[in-house]
Amino acid sequence: xxxxxxxxxxxxSVPGAISAxxxxxxxxxxxxxxxxxGGVDLPTLLIEYSGATQQLRQAAQQTPQVGHLTExxxxxxxxxxxxxxxxxxxxxxxxxxxxxxxxxARFMMRMxxxxxxxxxx
Amino acid sequence: xxxxxxxxxxxxSVPGAISAxxxxxxxxxxxxxxxxxGGVDLPTLLIEYSGATQQLRQAAQQTPQVGHLTExxxxxxxxxxxxxxxxxxxxxxxxxxxxxxxxxARFMMRMxxxxxxxxxx
Numbered sequence: 001x002x003x004x005x006x007x008x009x010x011x012x013s014v015p016g017a018i019s020a021x022x023x024x025x026x027x028x029x030x031x032x033x034x035x036x037x038g039g040v041d042l043p044t045l046l047i048e049y050s051g052a053t054q055q056l057r058q059a060a061q062q063t064p065q066v067g068h069l070t071e072x073x074x075x076x077x078x079x080x081x082x083x084x085x086x087x088x089x090x091x092x093x094x095x096x097x098x099x100x101x102x103x104x105a106r107f108m109m110r111m112x113x114x115x116x117x118x119x120x121x
Numbered sequence: 122x123x124x125x126x127x128x129x130x131x132x133x134s135v136p137g138a139i140s141a142x143x144x145x146x147x148x149x150x151x152x153x154x155x156x157x158x159g160g161v162d163l164p165t166l167l168i169e170y171s172g173a174t175q176q177l178r179q180a181a182q183q184t185p186q187v188g189h190l191t192e193x194x195x196x197x198x199x200x201x202x203x204x205x206x207x208x209x210x211x212x213x214x215x216x217x218x219x220x221x222x223x224x225x226a227r228f229m230m231r232m233x234x235x236x237x238x239x240x241x242x
Contacts, residue, residue: 041184048180052173056195059169063162067198074177077188 006116007033010108016100018079021046021093022086022116025054030090045081046093049074053083053091071106084109086117127237128154131229137221139200142167142214143207143237146175151211166202167214170195174204174212192227205230207238 001009007020011033019034019042027047034042049072057069072083080102083093092113094105122130128141132154140155140163148168155163170193178190193204201223204214213234215226 045180045184048177048183052176052180055173055176056169059166059173060197062169063166067200069195069197071194071196073192073194073196074190075192075194076181076190079188 001115003031003116003119004033006112007031010094010105010112011035013108014094014096014101014105016097017105018042018095018097020095022090022120023050023093024090025050025057026089027051042095045095049081049083049093050091053085057085071109073102073106082106082109084113086113087120090120092116122236124152124237124240125154127233128152131215131226131233132156134229135215135217135222135226137200137218138226139163139216139218141216143211143241144171144214145210146171146178146212147210148172163216166216170202170204170214171212174206178206192230194223194227203227203230205234207234208241211241213237 003022010020011017018036019032021032022030023046027050053072060068069085074081079097081093081095082105083091085091092109124143131141132138139157142153143151144167148171174193181189190206195202200218202214202216203226204212206212213230
């Protein structure tokens with residue numbers, strides 16, 4: 001399955017999901033699938049989120065007893081975004097609207113991560 | 122109800138919660154309640170998280186269409202932390218172990234926020 005097919009599968013199986021993206025922590029998108037934009041500037045949003053995610057990952061090195069970052073959920077008035085690091089360089093993100101089933105997104109991302117990791121390696 | 126009583130109520134009603142804290146985005150703790158430390162250096166952890174939260178809040182000003190940050194959930198191998206901004210200066214954080222009922226923490230924090238906001242004003 002291509003990256004785009006994997007992303008499409010995540011978006012279409014999560015009620016309220018707008019888009020899914022594989023992105024580098026440097027802010028460069030590898031692949032994305034978008035169902036509807038919902039008026040949100042997704043690349044800009046994710047570049048900002050990737051900065052915060054990177055900061056949290058680096059913080060883990062200072063407090064090693066809490067373990068590596070596995071998932072970040074950012075909720076805004078306009079919706080929710082879940083980010084899951086795939087490697088030291090890449091993460092998977094799903095952007096959702098305000099009434100999305102966030103738990104389903106978390107589940108799908110956890111399920112898809114090992115396969116995406118293998119393909120990125 | 123004092124800040125400490127409120128924090129204790131949150132911690133004791135969430136299975137797996139370790140501690141709750143009201144903290145400034147400058148990293149200075151206002152009040153905290155701790156059930157057990159679990160070997161985690163909580164103030165250091167939360168100072169790092171507050172930096173990332175601040176970054177996400179500032180990012181909201183650049184993409185106003187997504188709305189203000191309402192909640193941040195950081196999951197690590199060792200557990201989960203939920204942060205909820207209370208004002209421009211302060212946030213509420215609940216730190217949980219790996220098998221905590223995170224949804225209950227989110228619910229309790231949402232319920233307690235208006236009262237804490239009034240007391241901080």
